[in-house]
Amino acid sequence: MPFDLDRVRQDTPGCWDKVFLDSAGSSLPPTVVVDAAVSHLRREAEVGGYRAANERLADLAAVKSSIGTLINAPASSIALSDSATRSWTDFFYAVPLGPGDRILISEVEYASNGIAALQRAARAGARVETIPSDSSGQVDLEALDRMLDDRVAIVSLVHAPTNGGLLNPVREVSDLAHRVGALVLLDACQSVGQVVVDVAELQVDALSVTGRKWLRGPRGTGFLYIDPALDLAPATLDLHSAQWSTETEFRVADDASRFEFWECDVAARLALGAAVDYLLDIGQATVRTEIADRATYLRDALQSVPNATVRDLGTLQSGIVSFTVDGVEPTDVRDRLATADITVTVSHRSSTLLDMSHRGLQAVVRASPHYFVSYPELDRFVDAISAL
Numbered sequence: 001m002p003f004d005l006d007r008v009r010q011d012t013p014g015c016w017d018k019v020f021l022d023s024a025g026s027s028l029p030p031t032v033v034v035d036a037a038v039s040h041l042r043r044e045a046e047v048g049g050y051r052a053a054n055e056r057l058a059d060l061a062a063v064k065s066s067i068g069t070l071i072n073a074p075a076s077s078i079a080l081s082d083s084a085t086r087s088w089t090d091f092f093y094a095v096p097l098g099p100g101d102r103i104l105i106s107e108v109e110y111a112s113n114g115i116a117a118l119q120r121a122a123r124a125g126a127r128v129e130t131i132p133s134d135s136s137g138q139v140d141l142e143a144l145d146r147m148l149d150d151r152v153a154i155v156s157l158v159h160a161p162t163n164g165g166l167l168n169p170v171r172e173v174s175d176l177a178h179r180v181g182a183l184v185l186l187d188a189c190q191s192v193g194q195v196v197v198d199v200a201e202l203q204v205d206a207l208s209v210t211g212r213k214w215l216r217g218p219r220g221t222g223f224l225y226i227d228p229a230l231d232l233a234p235a236t237l238d239l240h241s242a243q244w245s246t247e248t249e250f251r252v253a254d255d256a257s258r259f260e261f262w263e264c265d266v267a268a269r270l271a272l273g274a275a276v277d278y279l280l281d282i283g284q285a286t287v288r289t290e291i292a293d294r295a296t297y298l299r300d301a302l303q304s305v306p307n308a309t310v311r312d313l314g315t316l317q318s319g320i321v322s323f324t325v326d327g328v329e330p331t332d333v334r335d336r337l338a339t340a341d342i343t344v345t346v347s348h349r350s351s352t353l354l355d356m357s358h359r360g361l362q363a364v365v366r367a368s369p370h371y372f373v374s375y376p377e378l379d380r381f382v383d384a385i386s387a388l
């Protein structure tokens with residue numbers, strides 16, 4: 001099906017009066033997503049949350065099926081959560097770790113992951129080590145190969161970093177890590193929803209995603225995929241993730257729901273399902289192409305603005321365009337664009353400490369166009385940068 005820009009813009013009232021370039025931060029949800037959440041909240045107010053949820057059991061189960069279709073995984077391998085970080089840490093804190101074990105992280109590691117790795121390493125007597133990047137900026141596979149041994153418990157890889165357009169190779173990392181029995185945890189927070197992510201192809205052991213970014217879902221949603229072959233017990237359990245079977249025993253759920261708690265925002269989950277269905281309806285390959293074309297167009301255009309420097313790394317790139325403007329602080333760029341109804345964000349050094357320190361950057365401006373952004377809007381943005 002050809003891409004219908006008019007239709008997706010019609011479905012996205014938030015884009016009618018502004019140039020919205022922050023889908024890597026918190027995107028504009030389509031109307032069906034908002035309606036799914038609001039109508040369920042209304043129903044809860046009418047009949048109470050339990051009955052309202054019971055009326056939607058099939059739809060709630062379908063949320064996981066839709067996510068399964070999205071990443072090519074069985075619904076039973078999906079655990080819904082309230083953020084990508086929740087999902088990432090739920091898995092990470094479940095991986096056994098002892099003295100002398102090693103945790104490998106990528107140079108573009110997201111701060112929350114890095115902090116969790118340091119905390120666990122300190123508690124367990126383990127070590128955190130950074131896999132260097134190669135000259136293109138992507139994870140250095142040869143260096144990784146040299147670093148791996150049987151003390152490596154887990155390799156954390158960020159698919160698409162928060163601070164730029166890099167896309168890391170995943171399958172190659174999985175293959176290398178699995179040779180020494182290490183687990184691969186993929187932070188797919190910035191990739192699912194904009195690039196095709198197929199867990200059967202990528203062979204990762206687990207993957208974490210948020211709802212509000214490229215998936216265009218509501219805030220406070222996310223999910224974890226965990227390889228069904230893995231027998232890992234979560235660090236925390238409740239009466240949904242486990243069953244109290246006798247006075248002295250409990251049984252942990254055998255599917256990915258062992259990584260969920262019972263209580264949840266049902267309206268938000270239904271809305272997340274609507275967002276995934278909306279994406280599947282447009283088609284993942286179409287979405288990937290439309291976003292990549294816009295990002296390439298922006299990078300090319302910014303390259304011809306004399307005072308602007310594009311900061312994106314990598315040979316394969318995502319829809320995130322990072323740049324700086326000579327003589328104008330990134331936060332000032334953001335604020336001045338905001339007065340012209342152009343929304344971008346700033347990614348600070350503290351979010352991706354290793355990479356930004358390595359490159360001597362304090363902050364970059366981040367423009368992340370989704371498929372609903374029109375080309376005339378991209379031109380307006382570039383003109384505004386030129387005029388700074």
Ligand SMILES: *Cc1c(COP(=O)(O)O)cnc(C)c1O
Nearest residue numbers: 083084085110161162189190210
């Ligand atoms: C935004 C982001 C996260 C965190 O997502 P939350 O839903 O806020 O927890 C993790 N990793 C990357 C690369 C991100 O950009």
